[in-house]
Amino acid sequence: MSPAPGLPTVSLPAVPPPLAATLQHRARVLIVSCPSGDPRPKPCLGPAYLAAVLRRAGHEAWVLDADSLSDTDTAVKETVRTASDVSPHLLGLAVHSPECYPGAMRTLTALLQAGFDGPVLVGGHPPSLRPAVPLSWGATAVVRGEGEATFLEAVESVLDGKLLSDIAGLALPADGPADGPKPLVRFTGRREPVNLAGLPWPVRDYLPTTRPRVESVLACVSASRGCWGNCAFCAVACFYRLGPGPRWRPRPPKDVAAEVAWLRRTFGTEMIHFVDDNFLGAGRQGRDWAREVARAILRYVGAIGHGEGAPRLKIACRVDGVEPETFRLLKRAGLTTVELGVESAYQPTLDRFGKSMRVEDVWRGVRCLLGLGLRVKVSLIMFHPWTTPAEVSANLDLLHLLRDAGQPLGPEALSNRLHVYPGTPLGTQLPPGVPPLPPEVEDVYREVCRLVSPGEAAEPDKGRRPDWESDVLELLGNYARGSGRGREV
Secondary structure (H helix, E strand, O other): OOEOOOOOOOOOOOOOOOHHHOOOOOOEEEEEEOOOOOOOOOOOHHHHHHHHHHHHOOOEEEEEOHHHOOOHHHHHHHHHHHHHHHOOOEEEEEOOOHHHHHHHHHHHHHHHHOOOOOOEEEEOHHHHHOOHHHHHHOOOEEEOOOOHHHHHHHHHHHHHOOOHHHOOOEEOEOOOOOOOOOOEOOOOOOOOOOOHHHOOEOOOOOEOOOOOOOOOOEEEEOOEEEOOOOOOOOOHHHHHOOOOOOOEEEOOHHHHHHHHHHHHHHHOOOEEEEOOOOOOOOHHHHHHHHHHHHHHHHHHHHHHOOOOOOOEEEEEEOHHHOOHHHHHHHHHOOEEEEEEEEEOOOHHHHHHOOOOOOHHHHHHHHHHHHHOOOEEEEEEOOEOOOOOHHHHHHHHHHHHHHHHOOOOOOHHHHOOEOOEOOOOOHHHOOOOEOOOOOHHHHHHHHHHHHHHOOOOOOOOOOOOOOOHHHHHHHHHHHHHOOOOOOOOO
């Protein structure tokens, strides 16, 4: 595998002449990573993979990273301007989190008001699970599940004048009363999973070109897709069940290492962030694959002779997959940071959330990584409808272990709140969205949020006290000891 054709360009090409006057069956496609409101967004690889597949097939494709722009108003205006410049035959909107919904809706509305009359396809995890939402905004169709094959087929169907309703993997609105909801047309899942070994590498030439190139500092890489777990709150398993194949599928280790080496050689990338849902597969298969990735990175990056050698690596995985031999080898290959989806250090909550592991697994995994000298970032769902002082006390024991080892905790460990996704086991018990908390827990949550993010949405860290983590731990400790909200700090 190699980078997609046309990869090196980073400037917006001139608008090509009409399609009939150029190459037959060559489409112009604009794919937009919709704004999420996150002040520190990372490039979204979904649109970059779609663009790579389209370019390999001979089409012209641009990725607009609207999520990197300063605010939603700017993102919407830039999308409308770029669509006018490119004049695409088809436009894609990538919605990678529920936080993207408001920006995506505003973007689609603005495009329609500006006169864009081509098909608009929406994709990503949230719309895949709730396709009726973007269809209600006026989207032409929703790409459900992995999108590379479906999106390419849709683009070529538009050029050939074929009906999108004939494409497996798409959900479309049916005809219905103008003043009522429109049900979905049939949805037929694709018969084959996306062949990860056959995908081109994602493009790296995002628009707008005024955005500082981040690949020299940090580049995102996807080494696998999905997760073998079936956590009750998580939408990942639901997303990958929309198509065939295993719920966790890895790329060939040599291909992963070759992409890492290419990024290092091309951009001087300092850190590779593997954005896999779970870097480790289940059992021996997952461990063997991770070790092969580490060995391949050591070989490939060592061979390019670039400056200081391998970039630093960052992964996310389940805590019960941690064991010394694999992580010792990953550290040799450059691993410095591990994000652990712990969710809770309290057994009743682990059971409720369907984590399929014991509290002992949590402590063993965390201690293993600390013993190897790695940076450990845990994610806890501290606040949910069943939060109790006993659970908070158990979580605090784990957090104090990390803090005593010199590890920063961060908002992911201290202020996460449960979000319920449709299609998940918890989604059958609770309505989608953020469920209410018990009143005393809601009081604690609001006070924690005040300490964690005292600034405005654009600068949530602004105004934090120097020792804000200690303040949050004290507040949580007061609640765990039965002091309610505790003192306001």
